[in-house]
Amino acid sequence: MKAFPEPNADPNAPHTLASKNLAKLVWAMVRPYKKWLLIIFLAMVVETCMSLATPWPLKIIIDNVIGHHKLPGWLAWMDAVFPRENRIQFAAVAAITVIFLAAMGSVASYIDNYFTESVAQYVSNDLRRRIYHHLQRLSLTYYDTHQTGKLLSTLTSDVSTIQDFASSTLMNIVVDCLTIIGMLGIMFILNPGFTMVAIVVTPFLLFFVARFKKAMKKATHEVRLDQSNMLAVLQQGLESIRAVNAFGRQQLEEDRLKKVSLETVGAALKARKVKSALSPIITVTIAFCTALVIWKGTDLALKGAMTIGSLTVFLWYMNKFFSPVQDLAKMTSNLAQATVALERIQAILDTEIIITERPDAIAPEKFSGSIYFDQVSFAYNPESPVLKNISLEILAGQRIGICGPTGCGKSTIVSLIARFYDPTGGRVLIDGKDIADFTIDGLRGQIGYVLQDTALFYGSVRENIAYGRPEATDEEIVEAAKLANAHEFVSRMPHGYDTLVGERGYTLSGGQRQRLGIARAVVRNSPILILDEPTAALDQEAEKIVMEALENLMEGRTVITIAHRLSTISDADKLFVMREGCIIEEGTHDELIEKDGMYAKLYTVQANSQHPIHKIIS
Numbered sequence: 001m002k003a004f005p006e007p008n009a010d011p012n013a014p015h016t017l018a019s020k021n022l023a024k025l026v027w028a029m030v031r032p033y034k035k036w037l038l039i040i041f042l043a044m045v046v047e048t049c050m051s052l053a054t055p056w057p058l059k060i061i062i063d064n065v066i067g068h069h070k071l072p073g074w075l076a077w078m079d080a081v082f083p084r085e086n087r088i089q090f091a092a093v094a095a096i097t098v099i100f101l102a103a104m105g106s107v108a109s110y111i112d113n114y115f116t117e118s119v120a121q122y123v124s125n126d127l128r129r130r131i132y133h134h135l136q137r138l139s140l141t142y143y144d145t146h147q148t149g150k151l152l153s154t155l156t157s158d159v160s161t162i163q164d165f166a167s168s169t170l171m172n173i174v175v176d177c178l179t180i181i182g183m184l185g186i187m188f189i190l191n192p193g194f195t196m197v198a199i200v201v202t203p204f205l206l207f208f209v210a211r212f213k214k215a216m217k218k219a220t221h222e223v224r225l226d227q228s229n230m231l232a233v234l235q236q237g238l239e240s241i242r243a244v245n246a247f248g249r250q251q252l253e254e255d256r257l258k259k260v261s262l263e264t265v266g267a268a269l270k271a272r273k274v275k276s277a278l279s280p281i282i283t284v285t286i287a288f289c290t291a292l293v294i295w296k297g298t299d300l301a302l303k304g305a306m307t308i309g310s311l312t313v314f315l316w317y318m319n320k321f322f323s324p325v326q327d328l329a330k331m332t333s334n335l336a337q338a339t340v341a342l343e344r345i346q347a348i349l350d351t352e353i354i355i356t357e358r359p360d361a362i363a364p365e366k367f368s369g370s371i372y373f374d375q376v377s378f379a380y381n382p383e384s385p386v387l388k389n390i391s392l393e394i395l396a397g398q399r400i401g402i403c404g405p406t407g408c409g410k411s412t413i414v415s416l417i418a419r420f421y422d423p424t425g426g427r428v429l430i431d432g433k434d435i436a437d438f439t440i441d442g443l444r445g446q447i448g449y450v451l452q453d454t455a456l457f458y459g460s461v462r463e464n465i466a467y468g469r470p471e472a473t474d475e476e477i478v479e480a481a482k483l484a485n486a487h488e489f490v491s492r493m494p495h496g497y498d499t500l501v502g503e504r505g506y507t508l509s510g511g512q513r514q515r516l517g518i519a520r521a522v523v524r525n526s527p528i529l530i531l532d533e534p535t536a537a538l539d540q541e542a543e544k545i546v547m548e549a550l551e552n553l554m555e556g557r558t559v560i561t562i563a564h565r566l567s568t569i570s571d572a573d574k575l576f577v578m579r580e581g582c583i584i585e586e587g588t589h590d591e592l593i594e595k596d597g598m599y600a601k602l603y604t605v606q607a608n609s610q611h612p613i614h615k616i617i618s
């Protein structure tokens with residue numbers, strides 16, 4: 001089997017794929033499995049032929065062995081092999097043929113089943129990876145407005161709906177269609193006029209089925225919407241279980257679930273109501289047709305216009321003929337579900353909020369680390385600008401401090417450097433080049449981050465530190481941990497560097513987590529380092545130690561540190577003071593103190609308020 005093309009091979013693949021056309025998406029999904037599809041199709045043809053041939057031995061027995069009709073032209077040679085007195089041997093051959101037909105049909109069915117399931121599994125594997133690949137590349141803006149639970153719901157439920165559809169329904173539809181065509185052909189040869197009776201009802205059925213599909217699709221849409229809402233509520237409630245406990249809001253969360261859960265029930269029942277109406281209507285219609293065939297057919301047989309064997313084949317076919325028709329009708333609801341699932345998947349794949357790479361983007365050389373903001377504006381929502389026309393210059397190797405009241409845009413400003421978001425106006429330059437000209441991986445690969453809140457992944461401490469640079473050696477990891485002042489507490493953990501830390505590092509304290517976050521940035525060894533309140537979770541003693549550790553790390557790099565505690569950044573080469581999305585002051589600590597502006601005020605307040613605490617502690 002040809003493996004699915006690596007998603008990394010062509011990062012743009014998902015959006016060229018996400019055309020407006022569902023059929024195109026389907027084709028793109030199954031195209032890699034063309035060969036398998038061919039095998040499946042051949043197996044289906046064999047299966048159908050065997051199934052169509054099943055009543056024929058019986059017909060021959062009835063008409064030509066027991067009865068006295070002549071063998072059909074293509075079997076006339078049998079008369080020579082089995083003369084009249086050897087008819088019983090002829091019957092034995094017919095009996096063996098029954099077994100042969102069943103065996104052939106079964107082998108074909110086995111092949112068809114296995115390969116269909118394989119295609120379905122691989123297609124859904126591809127789909128999951130394609131969606132996840134796309135999600136990984138979407139701009140963070142997308143996640144500001146979409147609930148993770150709903151995305152999870154698409155990644156799991158919608159994909160598995162498609163898988164089920166592809167593995168069972170789709171195959172049945174093809175087999176059914178082949179069967180219907182084959183039967184109609186044979187019935188037509190047996191008795192054209194009579195066949196018309198059987199199929200006269202088909203257009204009505206088709207019309208009904210088409211109407212039904214529309215209603216079913218609408219109902220399914222609602223069901224899936226409610227289901228994904230439910231998952232979002234569950235995901236959020238469980239994810240913030242600490243806050244829920246802390247505020248004793250279990251009842252509120254349960255009520256939330258109750259509401260969406262009941263909505264799901266309502267929508268599902270509504271969908272079922274539509275679906276349930278289909279079966280009785282079809283069954284009754286079919287009973288009418290069968291009744292007509294029995295009545296009219298017996299009449300024909302009595303008049304001698306039709307042999308009893310032909311009537312048997314006819315009745316057998318009638319029976320079989322309506323079962324695929326019935327299946328097809330029932331499958332419209334599966335088809336509706338699959339269509340809805342595809343549409344939901346396509347909605348994600350169609351999302352173009354991507355930090356785009358220019359076609360001629362280049363991987364940058366190793367940065368020396370100068371950063372320039374050229375009249376940069378930014379807004380998460382167009383109504384409320386967060387950064388207003390900011391220009392600032394940072395020289396290579398400088399240590400920069402950014403401070404300002406909470407919510408003034410400090411984290412936002414640094415998130416533009418690694419292109420988590422793109423500015424709405426102006427440019428950001430590194431080493432004199434617009435960062436939009438760089439490949440995203442190339443750019444981000446040279447920027448290290450210690451975020452306000454370090455997210456740890458489920459895995460060992462070692463893996464968590466190596467997340468900064470997967471190829472880091474064990475020595476480098478330990479070295480980084482030592483620098484980040486984390487080595488000591490890690491060594492004390494039950495399995496040292498192999499200790500597993502929880503889903504979000506909950507087995508660690510906030511300060512310990514932060515120190516692992518610093519180790520992660522250390523190991524990355526990047527020319528630009530961004531520290532977003534790296535010591536916010538530490539006490540002053542620990543902060544001092546970590547800051548000393550960071551000192552070593554800062555050697556020869558451009559370091560931007562955001563801090564509320566001004567003592568952390570007071571020895572920076574340059575400080576930027578922000579307020580409401582603007583830079584209101586810049587300079588060294590001494591210059592700013594001399595200027596006696598906002599920085600000086602804040603610094604004095606903090607310095608005074610810190611002394612008493614220090615005294616109390618010591």
Ligand SMILES: Nc1ncnc2c1ncn2[C@@H]1O[C@H](COP(=O)(O)OP(=O)(O)OP(=O)(O)O)[C@@H](O)[C@H]1O
Pocket residue numbers: 144380381386405406407408409410411412413452
């Ligand atoms: N993802 C987002 N979507 C919409 N608005 C946001 C988003 N992130 C931040 N904001 C808004 O942008 C403004 C600046 O946020 P930012 O996180 O940059 O502040 P900050 O200076 O880092 O604050 P703090 O000191 O508390 O970390 C805030 O008003 C905030 O409400």
Ligand SMILES: [Mg+2]
Pocket residue numbers: 410411412452532
């Ligand atoms: Mg912040």
